[in-house]
Amino acid sequence: MKVSIFSTCLVDLMFPDVGKAMVEVLERLGCETDFPASQVCCGQPTYNSGYLEESKQAMINMMRAFEHSDYVVGPSGSCIAMFHEYPHIFKGDPQWEMKAIALKEKSYEFTQFIVRVLGVSDVGARLEGSATYHRSCHMSRLLGETETPFLLLENVDGLQLEPLKNSDNCCGFGGTFSVKMPEISEQMVDEKSACIAETGAEYLISADMGCLMNIGGRMSRTGKPIKIMHIAEVLNHASPANIRPSAAKGGAFL
Structure with missing residues (x-):
């Protein structure tokens, strides 16, 4: 099973050992992992501060970064929840609504993926x-x-x-x-x-x-x-x- 790692800003910049631990656990469970290098912030900080339009470019970048991923797994329920907001944010957008839905449907928080998708407890x-x-x-x-x-x-x-x-x-x-x-x-x-x-x-x-x-x-x-x-x-x-x-x-x- 191929899994793309969404590292999140905080883990990537301040707690990289958390990202490494996540990868090691997933690989021991039989997953093949990759890390799309073009990923950046999911847009949550500016979106939560009321800057909707200013946040969309970061969100579009994330949809592009994970467009060809089978699954996307991150070490933060908060950031994965932001991906799940994308279909609402891009509702009615002829170019990005379906891509937003696709990203939501394949994105999981780390423990959620292990239990809900891999079936491991x-x-x-x-x-x-x-x-x-x-x-x-x-x-x-x-x-x-x-x-x-x-x-x-x-x-x-x-x-x-x-x-x-x-x-x-x-x-x-x-x-x-x-x-x-x-x-x-x-x-x-x-x-x-x-x-x-x-x-x-x-x-x-x-x-x-x-x-x-x-x-x-x-x-x-x-x-x-x-x-x-x-x-x-x-x-x-x-x-x-x-x-x-x-x-x-x-x-x-x-």
Whole structure:
């Protein structure tokens, strides 16, 4: 099965090991991966800020980049959810509507692809310790995926999952939201951090590095450090080299 990797801006620029882990897991599961070099941003930051027309060129570039891909898989539910918005954005456009629909129909978040397309719920990963999982807003509310991360984590040998209070609450990142409304964002991430600290977990896991960067950075600054891991790193046999302290590259906005 051929899979094109959509790296996303944040993973590509700041957390490349997450992208590498995703590729290694997919290839172990029998996928042949490629990386279309012309991909850039999906257009979400400017689109969410109200600049619709200015965002379309980036979106068109992404449709072109993945036009000949069988499947497109990314390590962020948020960015994949943006692909799923393209048919709405280009509705009625004679040149791009059908290409937008085609990209939506073949695009999956990493854990979603493993479970929904490959039919795998146990990748043979092992991680000793306790962890709690943060649901990202876009993945659960816009992409509509709430099950696949848990199905995979439940089969990680040695991992004890701790329930997270108010798990549906936003962490306050929201991309440009945390920059434009830092006071509100800070209160939201403080509430999320307190709930995570209450679990006593050693690891905070999520499927979006934006959330992990925001929460991990804030917890480090407030004296509640926790090890943060993207779920791709956990599923990639969770070697010690994949585990980063919460202060690493985190909390850029708070």
